[in-house]
Structures are given as C-alpha cells and as structure tokens.
Amino acid sequence: MSEQEQSPPSPRPPDNRAFGRLLQGLASEMNLLGHDFAASQGLHATDVQALLAVLRAAPGGEEAGEGITPGRLREELALTSGAVTAVLDRLERAGHVRRTRDAADRRQVQVHYEPGAARIAAEWFGPVAARTDRVRSEFSTEELSTVVRFLTRMTDELEDLRRTRREGGPA
Structure with missing residues (x-):
C-alpha cells in the first residue's frame, strides 16, 4: 500500500481526566441551554427538569394519553409536594x-405535556437540533452506533447512581 493509500492513524483516546472534562463540558452546555430556555419562558431551571420528566413519562408522545402523577414527579425530582x-x-x-x-379514580391527577407547547420548544430548540444534525453528519453509522451505545450506558449508570444515593445505598 502506498503512502497516499494509507489511512491516517486513529487519534488516541483522551486520558480519563480529559475524557471527564469533555463530558463535563457537554453536560454544562446542555444545562446552560436548559437554563436559558427556562428564562425565556419565565420558568425556573427545576421547571425544565419537570417538563422533561413529563415528556419521558409519555414515550408514545403526548397523544398517547399517558402522563405522570405529581407524586411520581416529586420522587423523580426529589422535591416536596408543595414545590411540585x-x-x-x-x-x-x-x-x-x-x-x-383519572377517569377511573378521580382522586388521581395525571400531568400531561400540552401539545401546543411543542411549537414553543421546537422554535427554541430548533437551532440545537440543526447543530446536532450537522455534527452527526460528520460521523459514520458505525461511529454513531458506538456513541449511542456509550450515551445510553452512561445515562443508565448515572440514573442508577442517582437513585441509589437517594435511597441511601452505597455508590
């Protein structure tokens, strides 16, 4: 194989400290975007976390009729009932x-994402999606599969750690 045909050497992965800083930078920027969205809507940062929890509770979308109870929201966000x-x-x-x-048990309250709110979120987060698409286009399908696997595993592990700590268990 000639020098021109050789592929460039793969970059060395960052050491643990540098890798941690990269993850912290990404998390920080996402957090700051969430704070900015909250401010643009006259909300608190906790409100955005609650909104995300409501969205996660309806995996079939807002039309699926699924919701989250205020009690479940309280547990997920570790807030008092008054704060919720x-x-x-x-x-x-x-x-x-x-x-x-709830139609079957009128004492039970369900919180649902308001379909009209999707327009507000789409307007604000549209540029985020566009930049995400731009970055995604720079990676192969195989690379993206690895990124998805990594992000899924990290999210699962951090969720488990958060729940374990809240329950008073060992980290």
Whole structure:
C-alpha cells in the first residue's frame, strides 16, 4: 500500500481526566441551554427538569394519553409536594402542561405535556437540533452506533447512581 493509500492513524483516546472534562463540558452546555430556555419562558431551571420528566413519562408522545402523577414527579425530582405544586402551576400557566383527573379514580391527577407547547420548544430548540444534525453528519453509522451505545450506558449508570444515593445505598 502506498503512502497516499494509507489511512491516517486513529487519534488516541483522551486520558480519563480529559475524557471527564469533555463530558463535563457537554453536560454544562446542555444545562446552560436548559437554563436559558427556562428564562425565556419565565420558568425556573427545576421547571425544565419537570417538563422533561413529563415528556419521558409519555414515550408514545403526548397523544398517547399517558402522563405522570405529581407524586411520581416529586420522587423523580426529589422535591416536596408543595414545590411540585408550584412547579406544575408555573408550567401550566406557561402552557406547557395540563393536569387531568383519572377517569377511573378521580382522586388521581395525571400531568400531561400540552401539545401546543411543542411549537414553543421546537422554535427554541430548533437551532440545537440543526447543530446536532450537522455534527452527526460528520460521523459514520458505525461511529454513531458506538456513541449511542456509550450515551445510553452512561445515562443508565448515572440514573442508577442517582437513585441509589437517594435511597441511601452505597455508590
């Protein structure tokens, strides 16, 4: 194989400290974007976390009729019931969620993502999606599969650590 036909050497992976800094940088930028979105909507940063929890609770989308209870939201966000009520009041006033009573058990309240709120989020996060697409286009399918596997595993591990710590177990 001639010198021109040789592929460039693969870059060396960063050491653990540099890798950690890269992950911290990504997490920090995502967190700051969330704070900026909250501020643009007159919300608190915790409100954005609650909104994300509501979205995760409806994996079939807002049309699936699934929701999350305020109690489940309280557990997920580690807030008091009063704080959850305040968060839901702000999100409802801003048009992001709606609360409904369960048809079978009227005592049970479900929180649902408001379909109209998708437009607000799409306008604000559209440039984020465009930049994500631009970066994704620089990677092969195989590379993206590895990235997806890594991000999935990291998210699972960090969720497990957070839950374990909240339950008072060993890290």
